[in-house]
Amino acid sequence: MAREHLSNDEFFTNLSGLLEANRKKGHGSVFLTQKRLNFSLDFSTPVLTKVADDPLWDTHPENPLPLIVRASNSKSTKRDGSDRKAEAKVKFSTVVQPDAIDRFFARYAEVCKAGMSAMKKRDRTKKKKDKRKKVKAGV
Amino acid sequence: MPYFTTSAEWLEQSSLLLxxxxTTTKITSKYSFLAPSSTKIAKQRARLAAKAPTISSSSTHDPASLKATLTLKTYDPESGTCLKYQTDKAAEVGRLVxxxxxLGRHMAALPEDLSASVEQGSGTNTPAVESGVSREGKGGLVEVKGxxxxxxxxxxxxxKKKGKK
Structure with a gap:
């Protein structure tokens, strides 16, 4: 499977698109995975190989390794007797270089926060009450 | 495998696993935004009705409402370890990411972010280096980074934990 990896920027564009499509549709799932990329970019040879007499063979690499981050939706097929529509699988991935990890995850958090808007908001009513109390106490 | 009740616990165990x-461990985050199936709604309604027959079924909790959750799963296929945490609170998303x-830093074999967890780092690293050195003597490791x-x-x-559960 020689699928091209996206650049980090393209990945975020696609990811927000995927989350947005999910929101518009009103239901669905988005899967995100992250894993160490233990292969060179042409997927021919692993960077680290298992050493028989060293149980900790993969825990002390000489250089930091990149990560691969994948995103996909859940494919759905049309089913009789339900209003479910057929939907194609969407998947894409990106490789994050070690020096870009902090930047990547900062943006990742923003995109996720914006895209996962259907989750429960904080209960505002309680908070307001607490604030009033605090103000009173402060005065 | 049961879910952890706090995200801090999930993070700690996941970082130990990582x-x-x-190399083998992967982290999957699933954002699921689902309308419950009609059978589930029917079941829930029936349960509610059985619990409180006097109160009408359209009370505070609407079983038909959408449920959005974020599930984090750390899985290592080699040892079969699976650590999960689930939340439905939007406020937690930023922190979880x-x-x-x-955890990504662990995967990439970068040193821990010192500003993030100074206390934790100093606590766990001290014994680690010692045992690492002793291993170096036996197994002939070239480099030990703690x-x-x-x-x-x-x-x-x-x-051990697994056994308890």
Missing amino acids: KARP GSLGK VPAVGAGGGAKKK
Whole structure:
């Protein structure tokens, strides 16, 4: 499977698109995975190989390794007797270089926060009450 | 495998697992935004009705409402360890993705972000280096960065926990 990896920027564009499509549709799932990329970019040879007499063979690499981050939706097929529509699988991935990890995850958090808007908001009513109390106490 | 009740616990155990098996472990985050199936709604309604027959079924909790959750799963196929945490609170998303970043640093074999967890770092690293050195003598490791031995300890701890559950 020689699928091209996206650049980090393209990945975020696609990811927000995927989350947005999910929101518009009103239901669905988005899967995100992250894993160490233990292969060179042409997927021919692993960077680290298992050493028989060293149980900790993969825990002390000489250089930091990149990560691969994948995103996909859940494919759905049309089913009789339900209003479910057929939907194609969407998947894409990106490789994050070690020096870009902090930047990547900062943006990742923003995109996720914006895209996962259907989750429960904080209960505002309680908070307001607490604030009033605090103000009173402060005065 | 049961879910952890706090995200901090999930993060701690996951980072131990990642230190032990950084190459095989993968983290999956699933954002699921689902309308419950009609059978589920029917079941829930029936349960509600059975519980409180006097109160009408359209009370505070609407079973038909959408449910959006974020599930984090750390899975290592080699040892079969699976650590999960689930939340439905939007306020947690940012923090959880931040912890994914922290775990990402373990995966990439970068040193821990010192500003993020100074206390934790100093606590776990001290014994790690010692045991790492002793290993160096026996196994002939060329380089010990402190991380590997923490992993070994983490693995043992994790297994113990598994047994309890």
